[in-house]
Amino acid sequence: MMKKKLLTGLSVLLLTTAVLGCSSKEKNEPTSAGTASAGSSTESQAAGAGGKLDPVTLKIILPGDRPADMDLIIEEAEKRMADTINVKLDLVFVPWSDLASKTQVMLASGENVDLIFDAPWLHMEQMIAAGYYEPLEDLLAKYGQDAVAVRSQQMFDANKFQGQIYALPLGNSHLDGRTYLIRKDIREKLGVPPIETYEDLVAFAYKVKENEKGMIPILAPGQPGARDQTWGAFRAFMTYGPEILRSDALGQSIVLNYKNNDGKVYNLFDEMDPTVWSWIEEARKLYTDGLIHPDVLAIKDVNTVFESGNVAILVSNGFGVPSNMLASVPANVPGAEVEAVTFMSLEKGVVTTNFKQANFQAIPKVSKNKERAMMFLNWTAQKDNYDLLAYGIEGRNYEKIGDDQYKSLPDSKYGYFPFAWVWNPTLDRLNAGFDPVSIEHYKFNANADNLIASVLTGFSFNPEPVANELSLYNAIEDKYYSALFNGVSDPTETWNRLKAEGEGYLKKIQNELQKQIDEFLKK
């Protein structure tokens, strides 16, 4: 008797949860007519002869944390789309730290995703090689006229993979910004004038060491995932003549590199570049002098350490002070102020770029709504819609300043992430909170004519033939690179070990890369 009662009880419980689970998703909002966005030719075309399209929910994978105001923006966007492309948005945010593994598992397990963030620094080439993404040429031609129009032809040409467009490039400029963040209040307290050269920066660091007890002068990322931001290697972004560029095969490492725009792959194991060696030796000196954070290799999140207020100089990406730091640093240390300093060139024809963008949205092969996903991307390429998705609701999250700048409002709960899904150089607004120099840098680099076009523009490396060597070499380099370029271990000894273990594999990678480059240049 008891057993039977228990069983029926259990099955009832199971049934109710199943029913509840289903019903919670059935929340069809009545479509509110009349508030559609500014009309556009393609929109009406997309709606097509059949009149209204069936509602479709797009699952979109984005990096980072879900902003608190996200639902308001989604509601507004769905309202605007209701009469035309009739798309509902299911945005899934994946924390940066899990991004690589989570997105990969999503793709590998065939999860039904309609749009997904990917990037060459993440695993774009590998995912393309593994056949996860849909080529976009046809879809762009049919449903993506606006998305094409807001991006330059150069941007599409340079961001092809294996000769095809596999994802929509997202970018507002042709070159990534690189910056040193500096505690302005401390600089002024020590009577140091505004920093203009790298020598000034190091002199400032020494002054901090002397005068500010408990303050750590320099912090740079020490994790293998941020090799390009190690103190020594970071200098490559601001040194010209020779300008040392990272290779397409290794991503962030400069052990294989390009220079002089001559289509050759240089290998530091064959011949150590004296400039690179001087960076390494200098980093070592700064570390042993106690300027670089002693636990640089163990710190997992450098931004948090900087924000907590006892670091004077931090290596950072982008131009200008990140908007969250403008608020968080003074909140943690009353009176503190952060400024951005960069030594990147503003002279025409000095900096080389391959116009590769760092962020992309791809449509996975498994998506059942490829057309609608492209229509959505196209929809985001209209000014009003772009403003909504990029900056939020006007008056609540941001204020327009002219046609090309914006100011985020103090109570806004909508973080900045247009780079992850809508970014393009035509519709983008600059943060009016940036300092004038940073804005100048952004504008300078948005104009392709200011930069030297690399002969390798449009080239992409196929890692398949040297996959084993790449994974082995990466595992070896992981052991030494960050320590070497942050000055944590003895330069000569570390370099010799890296060379002894990795040289053989790297040679094979170099040869394969050179082979693919030669083929590319012959065309």
Next chain:
Amino acid sequence: MSFIREIAKNKYLYLLALPGLAFLIVFAYIPLNGHLIAFKKYRLADGLWGSKFVGFDNFKFFFMNGDWYKVTLNTLYLNGLFLVFGLGLALVLALFLNEIRQALFKKLAQSFIFMPYFISWLVVSMMAFSFLNTTDGMVNRTIESLGGEKINWYLKAEVWPAFLTLIYVWKFAGYYSIIFLAAITGISGEYYESAKIDGATRFQQIFHITLPLIRSVAIVLGLLGVGRIFYGDFGMIYGIIGDNSALYATTDVIDTYTFRALRVLGDFSKSSAVVLYQSVMGLITIIVFNQIARKLDKDSALF
């Protein structure tokens, strides 16, 4: 026939076992197919069966480089330390707890040593960092106030096996001691009474009654640990050491090494090959140790 009769006779008992059996089949037996990936050039587009068969090609990546035996040794060494010290201390703790006569204090002490088991590795890693960091870590502050020189623990690979063992013992000894304590509580009080009448001291009771009677529990726990000796505790090692390359020499285990090597390439076939290597080695070790256990004590062997 007798099989069906057996099932019909005890149908409610079998019904009770059904969810567990289904769980095992779905999550332990069906996934065995996945080992096939290790021998294929797996592409999602082609599926598991459609992907190209490449034999032992995927194993090359792991064994091509001299690092494979270093990380294997690290894994064995660290897990060996965890096993010996973890179980050893748990046993001692259980004996101590058992000797406490005041019920309230016993319960409190038990909860207190059990608590760390619930703290996630990420939190543990932050605690470790706040203890050991060079700028304002508790340990270095103490050293400094005693007039010593600060030590940069996060660059000293040689001390980390000890630190990790310490952290492991702190986290798991309480958990295992509860299992031992349960076994001790199961021992009949009559043994102790008669021993007392014969004039046995507390220590004599422990050595001649308690320890021999919980030997089989200790051996089973040990065997279970040995079976997983080739699996590095990824959550622990990656949580605490992370990507700190200065500590790889002593703390890099098979799991973290593979994760790092393949995180850029994201190759399922190669990771499966490494997992298969770990499984096969684990199987061999457990069979060997089970034989040894059988020689020592027939009843406590697993199979």
